[in-house]
Amino acid sequence: MSAEHTPPIPGYEGLPIGTLQHRIRSLDKDGMRELIGYEESHGRRTGVLELLENRLRQLEEGAEPSGGTQDRHPETPPQPSAGSPVGPDTAAPQSSPPPHGVPAQPGRPKGDTQA
Numbered sequence: 671m672s673a674e675h676t677p678p679i680p681g682y683e684g685l686p687i688g689t690l691q692h693r694i695r696s697l698d699k700d701g702m703r704e705l706i707g708y709e710e711s712h713g714r715r716t717g718v719l720e721l722l723e724n725r726l727r728q729l730e731e732g733a734e735p736s737g738g739t740q741d742r743h744p745e746t747p748p749q750p751s752a753g754s755p756v757g758p759d760t761a762a763p764q765s766s767p768p769p770h771g772v773p774a775q776p777g778r779p780k781g782d783t784q785a
Contacts, residue, residue, distance in 0.1 A: 695736040702726040
């Protein structure tokens, strides 16, 4: 896998920085160097590079990669469930038009009769 073409984290380019901060925790030093190389040759985003370099520094000072995989994607909303729970038995009750009327059915005056 080349740092020029593919980052070690799937969907890397679209990750929010808060999610990226947690996803890089499972990478080792080599994975971090590869990701830094990828970022430097593609986006060169200052905040992202700072985050990646800080994590690499932590690993070089003795921090261990955390367990876990890159398979969980909390930034992606789940697929909607099929169907709608609304039906005839759960629909709102029928209502009458308001007393002031609606455009298709204007209201009638009350008690304003002429003698």
